[in-house]
Amino acid sequence: MSKIQKQSRRARIFFQSLFVITPIAVCYYWLTVETSYDFLTSLGAIQITHNIDSYTQLPLTLTTRILAMIASLFLCSIIMYALKVLINLFRSYERNDIFTLDNVMSYQKLGYSLFYWVGASVVYGTLMSLILSFNNPPGERMISVGFLGVDFLTLVLGFIILIISWVMKEGYILAAENSHTI
Numbered sequence: 001m002s003k004i005q006k007q008s009r010r011a012r013i014f015f016q017s018l019f020v021i022t023p024i025a026v027c028y029y030w031l032t033v034e035t036s037y038d039f040l041t042s043l044g045a046i047q048i049t050h051n052i053d054s055y056t057q058l059p060l061t062l063t064t065r066i067l068a069m070i071a072s073l074f075l076c077s078i079i080m081y082a083l084k085v086l087i088n089l090f091r092s093y094e095r096n097d098i099f100t101l102d103n104v105m106s107y108q109k110l111g112y113s114l115f116y117w118v119g120a121s122v123v124y125g126t127l128m129s130l131i132l133s134f135n136n137p138p139g140e141r142m143i144s145v146g147f148l149g150v151d152f153l154t155l156v157l158g159f160i161i162l163i164i165s166w167v168m169k170e171g172y173i174l175a176a177e178n179s180h181t182i
Helices: 003-032 062-094 101-132 149-180
Strands: none
Touching: 003 062, 062 101, 101 149
């Protein structure tokens, strides 16, 4: 087994582990946040993206937790899509299929998934502000829409990955044409 195949296998196994752990961690977080079972936040293992205290001073109700979990799983689904693409890409590398049209398409899907991530992040932030402040008395509920600097960088990275996929596709086409030339 070559070095590429070994490292691809390790990467695939890592991404498969993340594929399983990610939705479990999201559910665990929202079921335990601000409770005595909240080990991940108290140990500093997870940095929360929303400061819950800035939206409400009331304890989170079960309904709020479930709605927040559903909204977070919506955003998590984009991560899981990207992880699935990465699993397929590294599985292909593991089979020693490196310069193929399927891999080009995988890179293209990864680039687009970053665009989906940015769009969903804006929707997620808005939805979370609404969910977390919903139990506040009238006049203290809030909705916030935001586009952060990291979102801009994510878009730039998405464009870079799409350009790489385009270059790989052109290389694949040239290699296919050269293989038919005598």
